[in-house]
Amino acid sequence: MLFRRNVESEKRTSYSLSDEEILKIFNIDADGVSEDKLKQATYFSCFRILTDSISKLPLKMYQENKEGIEKANDHYLYNLLKLRPNPYMSSSDFWKMIEFQRLDKGHSIVYIDTIKRGRNAGKIKGLYPLEMNKVEVWIDNAGIIGKDNAIWYIYKQDKNTEFKFKSDQVLHFKGMTRDGITGLSIKDYLKTTIENAQSGEKYVNNYFKNGLQATGLLQYTGNISKEDENRMRERFEKMANGLKNAHRILPVPTPFSFQPITPSMVDSQFLEINELSIRQIASGFGIKPHQLGNLDRSTHTNIVEQNKEFYIDTLQPILTMYEQELTWKLLLQNELEQGYFFRFNVDSILRSDIRTRYEAYQIGVQSGFLSINEVRDKENLSSKEEGNQLICNGNMIPVSMAGEQYKKNNTQNE
Structure with missing residues (x-):
């Protein structure tokens, strides 16, 4: 074996009888809840909010010099990342996919396609996200390749085609991480909470499918065969269940009697438990309640503050991770020394109402x-001649000159 350590293979080394993989082998459904967590409404909504929030932010390139920070719109990477990272994806679609994979798999990997020959050798042609199901991360602990602890990315396109990428040939965006190399998937840590919410949705779905009718106990005095028992059960379910039988009279033949035994949603505190699961899932993603449509404790003022908290507490660490990886991997050493860097424009998130903005501009x-x-x-308006000149109130003077006007007045009076 070429490498001593395969990061992906270390995730699981033993199995128990309760393990999902073992249950799949014997076609056993442990809880009847779908393995596809995205089918849970709150989980899907959190994915949508984060992917949409990232994809709507324009990514721009800047240069910091002695005169300050200015846009580097003359650099060839400026439009590549702002408009179309590859021929098949717009910038919005690109970042939606990247953020989706980062949340779903714990990390997302992008291949950096460069020009191989000619005077433009090394110049970036495009960025292509890889399918994370086909990627394995390897660490060369032994230094067999010639560099200690080198990280390699193995992409298995199909059974017969395999690509090996060095660390500097890919962009590696991570979520939470324990080792700084691979990310941790949110769904693995929220598994129990998500399945609780899925069970609640399944309960409500079946409740409506049954026409809001409760299950119950069918009583009969006397002996009855197993075959007749199943036949009577099917007959009563056909008469009582389904939306078409909702609020209809159920005929119960003699000597049978029917007694409901299923507790109501109120009795089982279903709504409170379901609300708790929603809050826990949203909290795991850093999503605010009002973003999920929960406006019970929301006002116009605190929603504005919650939007700022969402940027500071949730989006800013994600954007910082993206910006640092892009700046380090896509720019040459001399470009880094010249002050080039990437940054997302978050004005659309922090943007206040027009009156507040104009008052701040005036100040x-x-x-x-x-x-x-x-x-x-x-404000996305064109520049004007002499508009770069700084102006200020004429009544303002340097602190060192404070009181000079009084000395001048006293001299004139004398």
Whole structure:
């Protein structure tokens, strides 16, 4: 074996009789709950909110120099990442897929396609996300390749085709991580909570399918064969269950009697338990209640604050991880030294109402630290001549000159 350690293979080394893989071999359904966690409404909503939030943020390239920070829109990577990372995906679709895989699998890997020959050798042509089901992460602990602890990515396109990528040939975006190399999937840690929510949805679904009718106990005095028992059960279920039988009279022949035994949703505190599962799933993703349509304790003021908290507590660490990986892997050493870097524009999230923005702009311009063109750029307006000049209120003077006007007035009076 070439490598001593396969990160993916270390996830599971032993099996028990309760393990899902063992149950699959014998075609045993442990709990009747779908393994596809995305079928759970809250889990799917959290995926949608995070993927949409990331994909709507424009990614831009900047350069920091002695004069400050400015857009590097003359760099060839600027439009590549802003508009179309590869011929088949827009920037929005690209980031939706990346974020989806990062949440679902714990990490997402993107192949960096570069020009191999000619004077443009090394120049990036496109970025292609890999299917995480076909990727394995290997660590060369022994230094067999020639570099200690080198990380390799093995992509198995099919049974006969396999690609090996070095660490600098891919972008590796992670979620939570224990070792800094591979990410942890949210669904593995929220498995029990998600399955509880799935069970609740399945209960409600069956409740409606049965026409909101409760199951019960069919009583009979006397002996009855197993065959007759099954026949009577099927007959009563056919008469009582289903939406078409809702609120209809159920004829019970003599000597049978029917007694409901299923508790109501209120008796079993179903709504409270289901609400708890929703909050726990949302909390695991860092999603705020109002984003899931829960407005019980929400007002206009605290929703604005919750949006800011969502950016600071949830999105900012994700965006920082993306920005650092892009900057380190896509830029050359001399470009890093020249101050180039990538950054997502989060103005669309933090953007206040128009009155609040204009009042803030007015303070910035009058205080002399914002120019007219900087304000117009934030509002997606074209620049104006002499708009880069800083202006301020004429009554303002340096602190060192405080009191000079009084000295001048006293001299004139004398």
